[in-house]
Amino acid sequence: MPVSLLISLLFIFGAALVAPSLCRLFKDKGGCLLSLAPFAAFGLLLSQSGAIAAGESIRYHIEWFSSLGCAFSLRLDGLALLMGLLVTGIGGLIVLYASGYMHGHPRLGRFYLYLLSFMGAMLGLVLSDNLIVLFVFWELTSITSYLLIGFNHEEKISRWKALMALLTTGLGAMAMLAGFLIIGQVSGSYELSEINGMGDLLQGSPFYTAMVLLVLGGAFTKSAQVPFHFWLPNAMAAPTPVSAYLHSATMVKAGVFLLARLNPSLGGMPLWENTLAIFGSVTLLLAVVLGLFQKDLKAILAYTTLGVLGLLTMLLGIGTEYAIKAMVGFLLGHALYKAALFMVAGSVDHETGTRDVTLLRGLRRLMPITAMAGGLAALSMSGLPPFFGFIGKELIYKAGVKLGGLELYFLVAAFVGNFLMMALALKAGIGPFFGKENNDALPKKPHEAPVTMWIGPVLLGVIGLVLGLLPFLVTDSIVAPAIGSILGGAIPEIKLALWHGFNLPLLLSVFTVAGGFGLFMLRGKFWAVADPVRAAIRPWGAEAMYERIFNGTIWLSKAQTRCLQTGRLHDYVFMIVAVTVGFLIWAIVNYGGLQFEMDWAQFDPIKVGLVLIMIVATIVAVTASAYMTVLVALGTVGFGVALIFVYYGAPDLAITQLLVETLTVVLFMFVILRLPPLKSMSSMATKIRDAILASTFGGLMTLLVLKAVNIQFDHAISEKLAAMSYPEAKGKNVVNVILVDFRALDTLGEIVVVAAAALGIAALVATGFKKKKGAAS
Amino acid sequence: MKYFILGHAGRILFPALIILSLIVLYRGHNLPGGGFIGGLMAATAYILVGLGSTMQAAKAKLRVDPVTLLAVGLAIAIISGLPGMLGGDPFLTGEWLPTFYLPLLGAVHLGTPLIFDVGVYLVVIGFTLHTTFFLSELAESDTEEGTD
Numbered sequence: 001m002p003v004s005l006l007i008s009l010l011f012i013f014g015a016a017l018v019a020p021s022l023c024r025l026f027k028d029k030g031g032c033l034l035s036l037a038p039f040a041a042f043g044l045l046l047s048q049s050g051a052i053a054a055g056e057s058i059r060y061h062i063e064w065f066s067s068l069g070c071a072f073s074l075r076l077d078g079l080a081l082l083m084g085l086l087v088t089g090i091g092g093l094i095v096l097y098a099s100g101y102m103h104g105h106p107r108l109g110r111f112y113l114y115l116l117s118f119m120g121a122m123l124g125l126v127l128s129d130n131l132i133v134l135f136v137f138w139e140l141t142s143i144t145s146y147l148l149i150g151f152n153h154e155e156k157i158s159r160w161k162a163l164m165a166l167l168t169t170g171l172g173a174m175a176m177l178a179g180f181l182i183i184g185q186v187s188g189s190y191e192l193s194e195i196n197g198m199g200d201l202l203q204g205s206p207f208y209t210a211m212v213l214l215v216l217g218g219a220f221t222k223s224a225q226v227p228f229h230f231w232l233p234n235a236m237a238a239p240t241p242v243s244a245y246l247h248s249a250t251m252v253k254a255g256v257f258l259l260a261r262l263n264p265s266l267g268g269m270p271l272w273e274n275t276l277a278i279f280g281s282v283t284l285l286l287a288v289v290l291g292l293f294q295k296d297l298k299a300i301l302a303y304t305t306l307g308v309l310g311l312l313t314m315l316l317g318i319g320t321e322y323a324i325k326a327m328v329g330f331l332l333g334h335a336l337y338k339a340a341l342f343m344v345a346g347s348v349d350h351e352t353g354t355r356d357v358t359l360l361r362g363l364r365r366l367m368p369i370t371a372m373a374g375g376l377a378a379l380s381m382s383g384l385p386p387f388f389g390f391i392g393k394e395l396i397y398k399a400g401v402k403l404g405g406l407e408l409y410f411l412v413a414a415f416v417g418n419f420l421m422m423a424l425a426l427k428a429g430i431g432p433f434f435g436k437e438n439n440d441a442l443p444k445k446p447h448e449a450p451v452t453m454w455i456g457p458v459l460l461g462v463i464g465l466v467l468g469l470l471p472f473l474v475t476d477s478i479v480a481p482a483i484g485s486i487l488g489g490a491i492p493e494i495k496l497a498l499w500h501g502f503n504l505p506l507l508l509s510v511f512t513v514a515g516g517f518g519l520f521m522l523r524g525k526f527w528a529v530a531d532p533v534r535a536a537i538r539p540w541g542a543e544a545m546y547e548r549i550f551n552g553t554i555w556l557s558k559a560q561t562r563c564l565q566t567g568r569l570h571d572y573v574f575m576i577v578a579v580t581v582g583f584l585i586w587a588i589v590n591y592g593g594l595q596f597e598m599d600w601a602q603f604d605p606i607k608v609g610l611v612l613i614m615i616v617a618t619i620v621a622v623t624a625s626a627y628m629t630v631l632v633a634l635g636t637v638g639f640g641v642a643l644i645f646v647y648y649g650a651p652d653l654a655i656t657q658l659l660v661e662t663l664t665v666v667l668f669m670f671v672i673l674r675l676p677p678l679k680s681m682s683s684m685a686t687k688i689r690d691a692i693l694a695s696t697f698g699g700l701m702t703l704l705v706l707k708a709v710n711i712q713f714d715h716a717i718s719e720k721l722a723a724m725s726y727p728e729a730k731g732k733n734v735v736n737v738i739l740v741d742f743r744a745l746d747t748l749g750e751i752v753v754v755a756a757a758a759l760g761i762a763a764l765v766a767t768g769f770k771k772k773k774g775a776a777s
Numbered sequence: 778m779k780y781f782i783l784g785h786a787g788r789i790l791f792p793a794l795i796i797l798s799l800i801v802l803y804r805g806h807n808l809p810g811g812g813f814i815g816g817l818m819a820a821t822a823y824i825l826v827g828l829g830s831t832m833q834a835a836k837a838k839l840r841v842d843p844v845t846l847l848a849v850g851l852a853i854a855i856i857s858g859l860p861g862m863l864g865g866d867p868f869l870t871g872e873w874l875p876t877f878y879l880p881l882l883g884a885v886h887l888g889t890p891l892i893f894d895v896g897v898y899l900v901v902i903g904f905t906l907h908t909t910f911f912l913s914e915l916a917e918s919d920t921e922e923g924t925d
Contacts (some may be wrong), residue, residue, distance in 0.1 A: 651809035659817035663905060666824055670912035730873055730886050731806035739811065740890040740897070744869040747893075748854055751900040755847040758904040762911050 002060035004048065005074040005127055008041035008088070009120060016116035020109030027108075031099025032452070034112055038092035038119060045076070045084045052081050053477045055484075055491050059129060059193065068132075069190050075129035078481025078491065082328070083126035083257055085478070086249040086335045091119045093456035097343050098241035100452035101350055111151060115242065118144035122250045126257060131180040131190040135173070138218070138254065142169045145251050149238040161234040164546065168231045169221050176218020176258075182211040183265075196264040196488055203269055212271055215262060223255025223309045226283045230543035233302040240346030243298060247305045248339035253331070256312045260327075264488025267319055276317025281413040283310030288420035292519070293530040297345040297355040300428045301338065304381070304421050308334050311417055314410060315399065321487065322402055325494060326395035328482045332474070333380065333392040333464065340377035340460040341429050344370055347453050348432055353443030357427060358527055362437035366446045369454045371433035376461030378429020380468070382422040382516060383509065385498050388467040393418060393512070395496075397505035415508055422516025427523055471496035570682070574690065577697050584700045594703055597710060607647065614640040627672045635665050652735045780829055787829035791838075794822035802898050806886065812894035816901025823902075824909055832913040839906065846903030854896025857889045869893070 015037030023030035048058055057077040064072045076084070098115065102108050121140035128134040143166070150162025184190045186205045187198045195202070202208060219225075224232040232252060236243055246252065259276065266272055284307050291303030308330070315327035347370045348363065349355045364371040376387075383393035396418070400411030439446065448454075467474060475496050484491035500506070538544060564575070588594060614637050621633035638661035645654035682690070721742065722734050731737040739747050798818035805811030827835030861870030873888035 652811070652814065655809060655814050656817070659814065659821060662821065663817065663824070663909075666828070667909060667912055670909070670916040674916060729871055729890065730888065731890070733805060733807050733809065733811070735809075736805045736811040736894075737890075739813070740806070740893045741871045744858070744871075744890070744893055747897065748858070748869065751851060751854060751897055754900055754904045755851055758847060758907045759844070761908055765911060765915060 001048075002058050002074075004044050005058065005060045005076055008044045008084075009074075009124055009127070011037045011041045011044075012088070012091075012116055012120040012123060016113050016120060019112035019116055023109035023112060028099050028103055030108070031095055031102075031112065034116065035092045035095040035099075037116070038088045038095060041123065042085060042088040042092060045081060045088060048076055049081060049477050052076065052078055052481050053491070055481075057193070061129075064133075069184065069188075070132045071130055071191070072133055073129040073191060074124075074127040074133075075193055076127060077485045078478070078483070079257070079260055079485040080126050082332065082478050082482040083253070084123060086253075086332070087119060087122045087126060090249040090335060090339045090460070091122075091245065093339070093459065094241050094245040094343075096452050097244070097346070097456045098239075100450045101241050101346055102239065103450075107151075111239070114144055114147045114151070115245070118148060118245075118250075122254070125254055129192050131184060131192065131195070134192075134258075135177050135180060138176070138222075138258075139170075139173055141251055141254060142166060142173060145169075145235075145242075145246055148242045148246070149235045151239055151242065152237070155237075158237045161231075161237040165231045165235050167550075168228055168546070172218045172221025172228065175214045179211045179214030179218065182207050182214065186211070192261060196262075199265045199268065199488070202265050208266075208269070209271060212266055212269075212275070215258070215266065216275060219255035219258045220279065221255070222258070223252050223313065224283075224306055225255070225279045225310065225313060226286055227542045227545075229283055229287065229306055230541065230546060232306055233299055234543070236296075236298045236302050240298065240342060240349060243302070244339050244342030244346060247302060248342060249335040252305060252309055253312075253335070256309060256316070256331070259313065259316050260486045263316060263319070263486050267316075273317045273319050276319075277314050277410060278317070280310045280312070280314030280317055281410055281417075283307070284314060284417040285310075285413055288417050288424065291424045292420065292526045293533050295357055295527055295530050297348065297357055297360070297428055297432070298342070300357065300424050301341055301345060304424045304428075305338060307417055307421055308338070311396070311414065314413065315396065316486075318399065318403070318407070318410060320399060320402065321483070321492065322395070322399035324483050324486050325479075325492075326392065326399045328479050328486070329388075329395045329496065330392035332467075332479065333388045336460045336464045336467075337377040337380040337389060337425075340373055340457040340464075341381065341425075343453070343457040343460075344374040344377065345428060347449040347457075348446075350453070351444065351446045351449055357431055359438060359441050360432035361435035362433070362439075363446060364433040365437065366439070367433070367448050369458065370449050373454060373457035373461045374429040374433060376465060377457065378425045380461070380464040381425035381429065383418065383512060386465065386468045388464045388471070390468060390498060390509070391471060391496050393509060394500065394505050397508045398500075400508075401504045415512065419512040419515035420519065422512060423519035423523070426516065426520040431520075431523070468498060471498075574693065577693055581693065581697050581700060584697075584704065588700070588703065588707070594707060598706075607644070610640050610643055610647075625678060627675065627678055630678075631665060631668050631672065635661060638664070652733070783825070784829035787826040791822050791826055794825070795819055798822065798898075802894060803891070805894060806890065812897030813901055815894075816898040817905065819898070820902045820905035820909070823906055827909070827913065832910055835906075836910055843903045843907035843910065846899045847907065848903075850896045850899030850901075850903055852896075853899065854893050857892035857896060860889055 015034050019030070019034055022033055026033060051058060057075055059073065059075045061071055061073040064070055095112070095115065098111065102111055105111065118141060121137050121144055124137035125134060125141060128137055146162050146166040149165050150158050152158045153162075180190070183195060183202065186202055186207055187195050189195055189198075202211070205211075221228045224230075232247070235246065238246065287303045287306035287310060291300055291307065294300045294303060312327050312331060312334075315323045315330070345355065347367070348360060351367060351370075352360065352363070354360065380387035380389035383389045396414050397411070400408075400414050403411055475494060479496065480491050480494050483494065566572075617633045617636035617640070621630050621637070624630045624633060638657065642654045642657035642661065645651075645657055721738060724742075725734045725737045726732055729737045729741040731741070798815040801810035801818060802812055802815030803810075805815065823835045823839055826838055858869035860872045862868055864870070864872065869889075871888055871890045873886060876884050876886055879885050
C-alpha cells in the first residue's frame with residue numbers, strides 16, 4: 001500500500017514529538033517504549049518486500065508546489081527498501097541501546113527527540129522520489145546530526161566538532177542543490193523515477209559536467225570522501241549511540257546512497273566512473289593507514305567507516321554488475337557489523353571508563369556477552385567464513401579480478417584496504433577482550449553491561465553469522481532488487497554463497513586474513529609511534545586546511561566589519577547616501593538619460609511661496625546652532641510638504657503627514673533633553689564633502705522626479721482599482737480600500753514590522769539606559 | 778499641573794480627540810481617514826494629556842500597557858482575515874454584513890476590512906505610545922539624576 005510509506009515516516013516523527021514527555025513520565029523505560037516506533041516502521045517496510053522482490057515499486061504522491069514541479073512523493077524500490085530496513089531496524093536497536101547508555105541522563109528526552117528526528121529525516125531521505133524533497137530531508141539530517149554530535153554542548157570541543165560537520169556537509173549540500181536544479185532544468189522533472197529514465201538526455205547535455213561535479217560536492221562531503229574526510233573522525237564527539245547510528249547505517253551512507261540513486265541517470269560516463277573510483281580508492285587507503293595509528297576505540301572504528309565509504313564509492317565508480325553486487329553486499333554487511341562494534345565500544349567505555357586500546361585487554365571474563373558480540377562482529381568485519389562479511393569481501397575480489405590494465409590498481413587498493421581493515425577490526429572487536437587482564441589500570445571496575453546494551457550488538461552479530469550461512473534469506477528479497485535499482489534495470493538473477501571453489505578470489509582472501517592477522521599482532525609497534533606520527537602529519541592534513549579557511553573567513557568578516565561598521569551614525573548616513581547616489585547615476589545613465597519638459601505655467605504664487613519657505617527652513621536647519629531651532633525648522637519643512645499634499649488633492653496623505661510631523665516634534669523633544677549641546681564636531685573638509693554629497697543627492701532626486709513625471713504611466717492599474725473599489729470592496733476611499741482590502745496582506749506585514757520596531761526601539765534604548773543607570777548607582 | 782494651558786487643553790480636548798479618532802477610523806472606508814490616521818490621532822490625545830501634566834498621568838489614563846495594544850491589534854488584524862477563509866476565499870478576503878440604517882450614522886456598512894482597520898488603529902496607538910512613554914521616562918530619569 002503506498003500510504004504505508006507515509007505512515008512509517010509518521011511513526012518515527014510522531015515518536016520524536018512525544019519523546020520528551022514519555023521520558024519525563026517513564027524515565028529510562030521511555031526508551032524501550034520509543035523503540036517500538038522504528039520497529040513498527042521496520043515491519044511495515046518489510047511487509048512490502050514481496051512486491052519489491054516481484055519487481056514492482058511503490059509510489060506515494062501528494063501535490064505540493066505543483067507550479068514548481070515539486071511534489072511530495074515517496075517511492076519504495078529495492079535500494080530504498082534495503083536502506084529503509086537498515087535505518088529503521090538498526091535505529092530501533094540503537095534507541096534500545098541508548099536507554100541503557102544514557103541511563104539517568106537529565107536531558108534524555110531531548111536526546112531521543114534529536115535521535116528520532118534524525119531517524120525520520122534519514123528514512124525520508126531514502127524514501128523520497130523527488131529531488132527537492134530529498135534535499136529537504138538531506139538538510140534535516142545535517143541539522144539533527146549537528147544537534148546530536150554537539151549533544152554534550154557544555155564542552156567547547158563538542159560544539160566545534162559539531163559545527164565542523166555542519167559546515168562541511170552544509171556547504172556540500174548547497175552545491176548539491178545547485179546540481180539538482182540543473183538536473184531539473186535539463187530533464188524538466190524533479191521526480192527521480194522519471195529522471196532515471198532520462199540518462200541519455202542528461203549525459204548529452206552541455207551541463208552534464210556541471211551537474212555531476214555539483215552533485216558529487218554534496219555526496220562527497222556527506223560521505224566524507226577525501227578531501228572532506230576530516231569531519232567524520234571528529235564527529236566521534238557525539239555520545240556513542242549516536243556514533244553507532246550515524247556511522248554505520250545512516251548519515252554517512254547518505255552520500256553513497258545518493259550516488260547509487262543517481263547512478264542510472266548520471267552513471268556510465270568516464271567522468272562519473274573515474275571520479276568516483278579514484279576518490280573512493282584514495283579515501284579507502286588514506287583511512288586505513290591513518291586508522292593504524294589510532295589508540296581510541298571509537299577513532300579506530302571511525303577510520304574503518306571512512307575506509308568502507310571509500311570502498312563503496314570506488315565500487316560504484318567501477319560500475320560493473322559484479323562491482324554493484326559487491327557494493328550492495330558489502331553495504332549490508334558493513335551496516336550490521338559496524339553498528340554492533342560501535343555499540344560494543346560504547347559498552348566497554350561505559351563499563352571501564354576508558355576507550356584507550358593500550359589499556360583495554362582481557363575483559364572477556366568480566367563482560368562475556370559483550371565480548372561475544374564484539375567477537376562476532378569483528379570476525380564478520382574481518383571477512384572470515386562463515387560470516388556475511390566474507391561473502392561481501394569475496395564479491396569485491398570477484399569484481400576486481402575481472403578488471404584489466406590500469407584498472408587493476410583498484411583491485412590492489414581493495415586488497416590493501418581489506419587487510420588493513422581486518423587488522424583494525426581485530427583491534428577494536430577482539431583486542432579489548434583477550435590477553436592478560438589489566439583491570440587495575442582502568443578508571444572503573446568493569447562488569448557486564450545491562451541487557452538493553454548487549455541485546456543490539458548480539459542480535460546484529462548473530463544476523464551477520466546467519467546471513468553468512470543462509471544467504472538465500474536476503475538474496476532475492478533484498479539484495480537483488482537493490483542491485484536492480486542501482487543499475488537501473490530489471491532485477492538480476494544472483495546467487496550468494498560462501499563457497500565458490502578454489503579460485504583467485506579465495507587466494508586473495510587467504511592473503512588478506514594472513515596479512516590482517518599479522519598486522520594485528522604488530523599493533524603495539526604502531527601505537528608506540530602513534531602520537532608523534534599523528535602530530536607530524538597534522539599540519540598538512542585537511543583538518544588543518546579547514547581550520548585555516550575557517551579562521552580566515554572570520555578574520556575577513558572582522559576586517560570588513562571594522563571597516564564598514566564604524567559605530568558612527570555620520571559614517572553610516574554618508575555611506576548610504578553615497579551608494580544611493582552611485583546607483584542613481586547608474587540608473588539615469590542606463591535608462592535613457594535625462595529627458596524632461598518644464599511646464600512653466602504650473603508655477604503659481606502659492607506653490608512658489610511654499611517651496612521658498614521650505615528652502616529657507618532647510619537652510620536654517622542646516623546652519624542653526626541650537627537643537628530647538630533645528631527642530632522647528634525641520635517641522636516647518638514637514639508642514640510645508642503636508643500643505644503641498646493638500647494642494648494636490650491627497651487628503652489622506654496630508655492628514656497623515658501632519659500627524660506624523662507633530663508626533664515627531666514631540667518625540668524629538670524628549671530626546672533633545674538628553675543630548676549634550678549642539679557642537680560642531682566635523683572639520684571644514686568633512687563639511688564640504690558632506691555638502692557636496694548632499695546637494696548631489698538632492699539634485700539627482702529632483703532630476704529623477706522630473707523624469708518620472710514625463711514617463712508615460714500605464715494608468716490601467718490605478719483606474720481599475722478605482723473602478724473596483726466600490727462594487728467589489730464597498731468603499732469609496734480607494735487609498736483605504738487598497739490598504740485594508742485589496743492589499744491587506746501587505747498592510748498586515750507592515751503592522752507586524754511596526755510592532756517589532758516598537759519593541760526594538762525599547763530594547764535598543766534600554767541597553768544604553770541600563771548601562772548608564774548601573775554606572776550611576 | 779505643570780503647564781496651565783496645555784493641562785486644561787488636554788483635559789478638555791481628550792474626549793473630543795478620542796471620539797474624533799473613532800469617527801475617522803469608521804469613515805475611512807469612504808472618506809479620508811482610516812485606522813492609521815485614527816490611531817495617530819488617538820495617540821496624540823494621550824500625548825497631549827501627558828504634556829499637560831506628566832506622562833505617568835497619560836499612562837494611567839491608558840490603563841493597559843501599549844505592548845498589549847500592539848499584541849491585541851495584531852491579533853484582531855489576523856483574526857479579521859479568517860472569516861473569508863471559511864467561505865473558501867483566500868486569507869483576508871473582505872466579508873460584509875448586509876447594509877442597514879441607523880439614526881445619525883445613516884447607511885452602516887460593517888465588514889471584516891473595518892475589523893482589520895481596528896487592528897491597524899490599535900497597533901499604531903500601541904507603537905506611538907510605547908515609544909513616547911519610553912523616551913519620556915528616559916528624559917525624566919535624567920532630569921531626576923541631574924546629569925546632562
